[in-house]
Amino acid sequence: MFRTIKNDLPASIVVFFVALPLCLGIALASGAPLFSGLIAGIIGGIVVGSLSGSKIGVSGPAAGLAAIVLTAIGTLGGYQNFLVAVVLGGIIQLIFGVLKAGIIGYYFPSSVIKGMLTGIGIIIILKQIPHFFGYDAGPDGKDGFFQTSSENTFSSLLHITDNIILGSLIIGIVSLAILILWDKVLSKKAKIFQLIQGPLVAVIVGIIFFSLTQSHSTLSISQSHLVNVPVPEDASSFLAQFNFPNFGVITNPDVWVIAFTIALVASLETLLCVEATDKLDPHKNVTPTNRELLAQGTGNIISGLIGGLPITQVIVRSSANIQSGGVSKSSTIIHGILLLISVVLIPTLLNMIPLSVLAAILFVVGYKLAKPKLFKQMYDLGWKQSVPFTITVLGIVFIDLLWGIGLGLAVGVVVILLKSYQNSHFLHIEDKSNGKHKIKMTLAEEVTFFNKGAILKELDSLPRDTYLELNLIKTRYLDNDIIEILEDFAIKAKERNIDINLVSKRGVVENPPSFVQFFKERPKSSLGLN
Incomplete structure (x- = not known):
């Protein structure tokens, strides 16, 4: 652990700043208490990170489950009833791991995995553009094309020019400039710039900018355009944020249906992410998939028992970890510890971070996932690779993650059948x-x-x-x-x-x-x- 700390500590700080708004946004998109997203992020980092065999994968609440959670809470009549399904879903994942179902992850075509990474990169950029300009039309955790506000990914962009917050835009541009300068120039000049990461500097500059412009009539940034972490008044109010499952509904058939749905979707999303992160990993480590299912199942059981959302391995945080130089699971664990410390000790300071600064950080993450040259590379490989890749990207951008993967996989199967026919x-x-x-x-x-x-x-x-x-x-x-x-x-x-x-x-x-x-x-x- 200590041998790689010089790489893992800076990476964990980046992952922390990426994870924080996503945990809150996914909880909001799921219709769950905001604190439940933070619980899932903490458990995903510390518990799942410790048990997982993945060196660079990061786990936490997933946007792909937000719609399922939102519907399930209503179906089961309350969040505490829903937590029973989360616990049972974790137990089912443990069974999947014991039965060695993790091998399923190896049967997804490379073209679909690359399409998934690219599609998510595009989605990250598109979803963060409003936050960058100060027009926060929807929660950070919503990755579907259609929004709860009756808008979609592209229509919401059309309203940006009418809703620009000058302060958010200025600090967003400054943060993006810092990140590009740090990545392209300063990190190559001296080791100090590799130890202290650009995203941390951008966040500190953002907090200073907010503090200096609070009373300015034009440049001030309102609370709705800042990070919004729950701030408990004392220890008792902090503990009151935890919810516990109502096991009295365990005989309800709907609970078991939702539990199986959570286990299945969370397992598939995890296995896809494992395959994707292993491809991104510059050291080409191979994650033991059955162990990953056991780790995820354990994490979901604990998360459900103390009021957290369902957990999966997640590609945005994992890719941010890889791109920031994380090389061991220490980065994942430390990011979970940072989340825990921050919500206990410095929630007020976190609430001074402009969302446009975090949007700038995610722009860089999204660009590295969806570099333009990748499209040419896939085209050069021929239609058998480029068509499933393109369908996956379009499905993710214009519908959602699971639909995009499903469509890409279906096209990939057709390609295999044609190849087999020939x-x-x-x-x-x-x-x-x-x-x-x-x-x-x-x-x-x-x-x-x-x-x-x-x-x-x-x-x-x-x-x-x-x-x-x-x-x-x-x-x-x-x-x-x-x-x-x-x-x-x-x-x-x-x-x-x-x-x-x-x-x-x-x-x-x-x-x-x-x-x-x-x-x-x-x-x-x-x-x-x-």
């Missing part, structure tokens, strides 16, 4: 021999029902008076659906004067009377099939 076999056509066309059909190593259409089409298109050599020497798996196609073709072949030579590792069989019987009598292993 690569099930290849033909070699020779000149006529003894009055017959000689055609050699060699099947691929793995031939499944996905290949039915291509093989059936090829067999049906064979001309009469053909000599067909069907080569299975390299085929390791042959689906029963394909065997049935060959069985039907053997009957048609006699009618069309087509001779069939079946070539396998056991030798050559001429015009087998029954393919079904052939494979039944000879174990697949004896034919070179597994």
Whole structure:
């Protein structure tokens, strides 16, 4: 831990400033108490960070669950009833981990993962533009295209020019200049500028600017454009912010349905984030996914027991951690400790941070996720990579995160099916021999029902008076659906004067009377099939 502290401490401070408004914004978007978002952030940092096998992933409340939480609280009749579902959801995640369901995360195409990162980067920038100008139309945690204010991501941008807060805009521009100068120039000049991160300097400058301009008629920034952390008056009022689950509703079927929904969505979002952060990690560490599910389940149980929102690993905070130089889980844990200390000791100071400063920090994070050159790289890889990538990006920007991933994955599956259709076999056509066309059909190593259409089409298109050599020497798996196609073709072949030579590792069989019987009598292993 101490060996990497020079990297992890500055990164944890950046992650803290990114996480703070997101925890509050997601709680607001979820219709939950603001303090519940902070609880989830603290538990995600300290508990999940300690148990997780990820070195750079950061966990906390997730925007992707906000709509589910909002609906669930109403369905179950109160926040304390909803907390029961959070606890049960955590237990279900533990079961997922024990059953080793984490392997699902490895089956998401790279193009979809890159599209997810890019889409989130674009969303971060678009959602922070209003805050940068001082027009705070919606909470920070809302990542969907449509907003609760009957506006959408783009329509809200049209109102910015009518609602500019000059003080917010000035300090936003100054903060962005500091961040760019720090990243491109100062960090390369001296080690002190690597230890003290630009975002921390931007936040300090923002607090000073707010303090100096409070009484200024033009440059002052109102409380609605600042961070808004609950400020308890004493210890008892602080403890009163905690909520506890009402286990009296545990027999309600709706509680179990919502618990399973939370477990499923939170697990999928976590696994996607794990895959994405591992790709961003410059050290290319591989996160054990089953351990991650166990860590997330434990975190959700504890979060639900003390009044917190559901937790997942989250890409915005994780990418901010990576981009700020975090190299071990210490960064994640320290960011959770900073959240805890801040809400206990300095909530008043935090409430002096302009939202436009945090927007400038998130601009940089978003740009690094969605660099323009990535679009060209994906285009150069061909349509099989660029189409799922583009669909994922558009789905995230114009609908929401889960829809974007779902659409991208669906297109990715179609691409796989097309590729499988094309690569099930290849033909070699020779000149006529003894009055017959000689055609050699060699099947691929793995031939499944996905290949039915291509093989059936090829067999049906064979001309009469053909000599067909069907080569299975390299085929390791042959689906029963394909065997049935060959069985039907053997009957048609006699009618069309087509001779069939079946070539396998056991030798050559001429015009087998029954393919079904052939494979039944000879174990697949004896034919070179597994």
